Amino acid sequence: MKVYITASSAITPQNTFDSEKYLDVWQSSDLPYQLAIEPDYKSVIDPKLARRMSRIIKMSVATGNKVLAEADIGQPDAIVVGTGLGCIKDTEKFLREIINEEEGLLSPTAFIQSTHNTIAGQLALMLQCSEDNFTYVNRGHSFENALADAMMRIYEGADHVLLGGTDEMTSEVHNILTHMNCGGNTLLGEGACFFMISNTKIDGAVCIEGLDTVNYITTQQITERVKSFLRRNNVDTNEVDALILGIGEGLGDPYYKEIIQMFTPDIPVINFKEVTGEYFTASAYAFNVGSEMLRKQCIFPKILISGNNTSGLTKVLIYNHYQGVNHTISLLSL
Amino acid sequence: MEELKDNLKAAIIEALNLEDVNAADIDNDEPLFGGGLGLDSIDALELIVLLEKNYGLKIENPEEGREIFQSINTIAAFIERNKK
Amino acid sequence: MQPKVYVSGYGIVSSLGIGADSNFTALRSSESGISNPSLLGTIHQDMPVGELKVSNAELAELVGLQGLITSRTTLLAILAAQEAVETAGLTPKILDNTALINGTSVGGMDISEWAYQDVLREKEVDYIPSFQGHDCGYSTMKVANKLGLKGILQTISTACSSSANAIMNAGRVIKSGMADCVIAGGTDALSLFTLNGFNSLKILDQAYCKPFDEERQGLNLGEGAAFLVLESEQSLNKRKGTALAELVGYGNANDTYHQTASSPEGKGALMAMKKALSISGVPPEKIDYINAHGTGTANNDLSESRAIKEVFGAEVPSYSSTKAYTGHTLGAAGAIEAVFSILAIQHQMIFPNLNFSRSMEVIKSPVTSLTPMKVQHVLSNSFGFGGNCSSLIFADIS
Numbered sequence: 074m075k076v077y078i079t080a081s082s083a084i085t086p087q088n089t090f091d092s093e094k095y096l097d098v099w100q101s102s103d104l105p106y107q108l109a110i111e112p113d114y115k116s117v118i119d120p121k122l123a124r125r126m127s128r129i130i131k132m133s134v135a136t137g138n139k140v141l142a143e144a145d146i147g148q149p150d151a152i153v154v155g156t157g158l159g160c161i162k163d164t165e166k167f168l169r170e171i172i173n174e175e176e177g178l179l180s181p182t183a184f185i186q187s188t189h190n191t192i193a194g195q196l197a198l199m200l201q202c203s204e205d206n207f208t209y210v211n212r213g214h215s216f217e218n219a220l221a222d223a224m225m226r227i228y229e230g231a232d233h234v235l236l237g238g239t240d241e242m243t244s245e246v247h248n249i250l251t252h253m254n255c256g257g258n259t260l261l262g263e264g265a266c267f268f269m270i271s272n273t274k275i276d277g278a279v280c281i282e283g284l285d286t287v288n289y290i291t292t293q294q295i296t297e298r299v300k301s302f303l304r305r306n307n308v309d310t311n312e313v314d315a316l317i318l319g320i321g322e323g324l325g326d327p328y329y330k331e332i333i334q335m336f337t338p339d340i341p342v343i344n345f346k347e348v349t350g351e352y353f354t355a356s357a358y359a360f361n362v363g364s365e366m367l368r369k370q371c372i373f374p375k376i377l378i379s380g381n382n383t384s385g386l387t388k389v390l391i392y393n394h395y396q397g398v399n400h401t402i403s404l405l406s407l
Numbered sequence: 408m409e410e411l412k413d414n415l416k417a418a419i420i421e422a423l424n425l426e427d428v429n430a431a432d433i434d435n436d437e438p439l440f441g442g443g444l445g446l447d448s449i450d451a452l453e454l455i456v457l458l459e460k461n462y463g464l465k466i467e468n469p470e471e472g473r474e475i476f477q478s479i480n481t482i483a484a485f486i487e488r489n490k491k
Numbered sequence: 492m493q494p495k496v497y498v499s500g501y502g503i504v505s506s507l508g509i510g511a512d513s514n515f516t517a518l519r520s521s522e523s524g525i526s527n528p529s530l531l532g533t534i535h536q537d538m539p540v541g542e543l544k545v546s547n548a549e550l551a552e553l554v555g556l557q558g559l560i561t562s563r564t565t566l567l568a569i570l571a572a573q574e575a576v577e578t579a580g581l582t583p584k585i586l587d588n589t590a591l592i593n594g595t596s597v598g599g600m601d602i603s604e605w606a607y608q609d610v611l612r613e614k615e616v617d618y619i620p621s622f623q624g625h626d627c628g629y630s631t632m633k634v635a636n637k638l639g640l641k642g643i644l645q646t647i648s649t650a651c652s653s654s655a656n657a658i659m660n661a662g663r664v665i666k667s668g669m670a671d672c673v674i675a676g677g678t679d680a681l682s683l684f685t686l687n688g689f690n691s692l693k694i695l696d697q698a699y700c701k702p703f704d705e706e707r708q709g710l711n712l713g714e715g716a717a718f719l720v721l722e723s724e725q726s727l728n729k730r731k732g733t734a735l736a737e738l739v740g741y742g743n744a745n746d747t748y749h750q751t752a753s754s755p756e757g758k759g760a761l762m763a764m765k766k767a768l769s770i771s772g773v774p775p776e777k778i779d780y781i782n783a784h785g786t787g788t789a790n791n792d793l794s795e796s797r798a799i800k801e802v803f804g805a806e807v808p809s810y811s812s813t814k815a816y817t818g819h820t821l822g823a824a825g826a827i828e829a830v831f832s833i834l835a836i837q838h839q840m841i842f843p844n845l846n847f848s849r850s851m852e853v854i855k856s857p858v859t860s861l862t863p864m865k866v867q868h869v870l871s872n873s874f875g876f877g878g879n880c881s882s883l884i885f886a887d888i889s
Contacts, residue, residue: 254619
């Protein structure tokens with residue numbers, strides 16, 4: 074059984090939400106971290122519902138709604154979301170209030186909204202979707218947990234699963250992560266990417282051939298891991314038409330170097346973190362840009378870091394790691 | 408009394424994040440819950456916090472709140488009645 | 492034929508004590524673990540909670556992490572998971588391929604909420620130990636590293652149904668063949684964040700909670716962790732392990748009513764129970780006992796009662812909420828109550844719903860004293876914010 078991405082939408086620090094303007098004009102910012110370019114939500118979310126929503130919920134609901142509309146699915150068979158830090162802005166807000174009020178009189182809204190599954194729950198409430206509703210919060214594999222679940226649901230018999238990977242950045246989180254030395258050279262970022270995962274191939278659908286996640290693997294082991302992943306999916310290394318990597322700004326990163334060296338020097342290499350920056354669920358965007366590349370047969374020059382072979386795209390390999398701990402390998406095909 | 412009602416409306420709009428609502432849009436007699444503003448039980452808890460913070464009035468039982476929060480008029484009357 | 496999913500071990504830590512033995516002893520002698528907080532540094536010193544009276548330093552020593560700053564959520568999880576591995580008799584070779592599915596609602600909040608005070612007050616903060624464990628996934632990683640697990644790692648955060656969903660997922664991955672042996676459960680420590688959060692919602696009982704009582708006033712928060720070892724028949728046979736019970740059914744559904752409150756008719760609860768029954772193939776009349784979610788809030792207990800009535804009709808099985816023993820342990824509740832459900836099966840007895848005096852008159856009253864009886868099938872409910880409702884069904888296999 075095959076699993077397909079039949080619709081996909083992303084809000085990121087670059088132009089990705091509006092399909093017409095997808096990665097056309099490059100945005101630069103002076104902020105010490107990357108903030109998503111948010112659409113005017115009034116046209117996408119009922120203001121009555123939006124009034125309690127923090128940015129992460131708005132970004133997620135907007136991309137989720139767009140995916141549902143694009144795939145023309147009113148009620149998915151499940152809603153599955155991955156998020157590294159969840160509704161961190163509301164968490165901060167409630168915590169700050171506890172501290173300022175010394176556990177005195179507290180308003181409950183931020184607490185309610187801070188729960189990690191607020192996003193998936195809110196989508197269920199809006200769609201009146203009573204089917205399975207899961208939220209995964211597993212560091213650099215938060216989105217991967219959700220994707221693996223969505224794929225398993227297709228094997229279990231589901232037709233359509235609404236899948237998302239989402240995180241928001243705040244100045245406070247940025248401050249703390251900077252003090253912790255997270256992110257290395259890569260700017261921290263944020264974004265929401267939603268997908269319709271389906272069991273049938275429709276026009277423009279992209280197949281997820283496989284997903285492999287592994288923790289604590291050495292640079293020596295990574296190439297063997299990728300090779301065996303490709304073997305399992307009956308794909309030869311020279312059949313891979315492009316690489317989508319989460320390099321960020323650390324070009325010296327040995328993992329990515331090893332992967333690139335497995336392929337011919339002219340293979341197009343895309344660095345998707347140029348768009349998103351680094352965060353727990355940044356890898357979700359690799360699946361969005363991969364789908365766009367295959368559907369549009371286009372290698373986005375702004376994020377192409379090497380390779381010039383553009384003789385048609387059928388198979389693209391995704392590889393990302395978070396802090397050298399959580400590694401992700403996947404393959405998309407047309 | 409009118410000034411109290413206007414202040415109350417402004418405070419409610421801010422506390423409940425009613426982005427698209429102006430104070431002038433809220434009728435003093437209009438039902439706050441189930442009506443045009445579409446307030447719900449979470450808002451009721453927020454209103455309890457608002458009354459205690461801004462006016463020093465305690466509502467211990469959320470059930471009691473239901474009577475008081477019917478409209479701007481009933482909230483204003485409650486504040487007047489309990490003013491020290 | 493769908494492969495079967497067996498429970499071959501379990502471990503538990505709650506305010507009733509560390510380990511399954513101390514929990515069982517308290518359950519059968521009707522001794523509640525609810526008390527005033529003495530370890531949690533809250534101003535709400537009169538607010539009863541299910542607090543384990545063992546300090547972080549003592550817990551760290553028990554798991555061999557003394558001298559390090561580790562979140563209580565993680566420490567509780569390691570203790571419970573270690574016990575689960577020991578009772579199942581998993582060897583390092585098996586652990587090498589074992590998956591871990593952990594559910595938690597606030598992860599390492601118990602550490603970061605204190606560190607954040609220092610950040611706001613511009614005090615010196617040691618950022619890495621203070622904040623590295625904030626996210627929910629950290630506790631999963633730590634447990635996996637401590638036990639040497641190299642299989643799939645998942646962390647689920649669906650509020651108060653987190654660990655019920657973790658156990659449900661263990662069933663799904665074993666049936667799909669993605670894993671043969673899974674450690675699944677959840678953990679949550681008491682925190683200022685959750686205590687004040689539930690207090691701001693005005694759903695905490697200032698006295699001992701009384702689930703399903705007409706006069707119930709709300710819930711008591713609790714803390715703890717529990718993990719089950721779940722295995723395929725093949726895995727169990729291969730290593731000559733012993734099955735203690737079988738996970739026969741599970742179901743998740745969304746109530747689609749409100750972000751925090753349950754629908755009056757308990758739509759999500761009803762659907763979750765029906766899904767679990769349908770997967771198990773067990774007819775409703777064969778359910779001997781329901782370990783209810785029964786938090787003690789006006790809203791939950793009414794809607795859960797109505798949903799139970801809708802599923803079981805005139806023949807409502809014996810039921811009780813064990814939350815008056817442990818408090819509501821949030822992300823850990825589903826796993827803690829799964830262990831209680833298995834204890835009920837192993838010992839053929841039902842644990843009482845403490846503090847109950849007056850019926851709500853929606854369904855018959857809960858069981859209020861320790862009741863020895865035939866327990867073949869147990870249904871365990873866990874419902875959470877975001878309308879997230881889950882039910883698990885365990886069966887006796889002896």
